[in-house]
Amino acid sequence: MKHLVVLSGAGISAESGIKTFRDADGLWEGHDVMEVASPDGFKNNPKLVLDFYNQRRQQLFTVKPNAAHLTLANLEHDYKVSIVTQNVDDLHERAGSTNVIHLHGELLKARSTYDSSDVFTCKSDIQLGDLCKEGYQIRPHIVWFGEDVPLIPKAINICETADILLIIGTSMQVYPAASLMHYVREHTAIYYIDPNPALVRNSKIVTIAESATQGIQTFINLLN
Known part of the structure; x- marks a missing residue:
């Protein structure tokens, strides 16, 4: 898997x-x-x-989880899914995701x-x-500004074992979270969902310039 x-x-x-x-x-x-x-x-x-x-x-x-949260939870039927989130809410868990770490x-x-x-x-x-x-x-x-992010080492270990990396709902501008994408292996497939993509586009990243709920469906179609 x-x-x-x-x-x-x-x-x-x-x-x-x-x-x-x-x-x-x-x-x-x-x-x-x-x-x-x-x-x-x-x-x-x-x-x-x-x-x-x-x-x-x-x-x-x-509030309640939206289609993007629910779709990520459903992907656990076909993939080993690890979610590393900058969010402090529990919407991933409420949607049914079972492996979530909260960096902040x-x-x-x-x-x-x-x-x-x-x-x-x-x-x-x-x-x-x-x-x-x-x-x-x-x-x-x-985790407030100026404080350590104690779960970063665990997040790095998770990224190092990724076969597929999905970046969704984050501009990847806040460090140290923004550094995580650089820890995946060389041939890991990377997908980036954001309506206003901030990452530099390159051949390694498949950019989906859509909202989270729209882009997640495009991502699913690309996986199939």
Whole structure:
């Protein structure tokens, strides 16, 4: 069974109604991203940051997986599928995908500000004064700007074993995630779905200039 590795980003979830992480004006839901997605932002105004992610978490319960998520899940019948996503939502899992790693954390998890390995499920709001078992404030389990991305080594190992690489819903401009495509083997087939392709076109990459839900069907047709 061939190994299909999927690198997914905000574009795939946008069609479910989730705002992309960073719009063209540099704002996320009206906030400067550094105010709500950096350690300094959390230090300067923890209540603002907690409220911001509480709203994102609440919104997550109002959306559902779209055709692109569902199609990727269905591909597990014919391929070994590994999804490496920059998204913090759980739409891949809700669609039925069983092998997903979240490079930038998960909205439905929280962790201790004292021990980053103390991670647990969190489906409700986080408030100032909510403490871990060691007595420290808890925070969203999100990788903020300036923080390490601990799952990158695992993602690299996955990419190194890919027979097919699919890039969908991401411009591949944010590092270190953007480096992952360079770890596939020389003859790995690479497909890139994006309505406004940002990657340099070359003979190794099959570019599909369509939205995620449209492009995934084109991709399926090319596989068959």
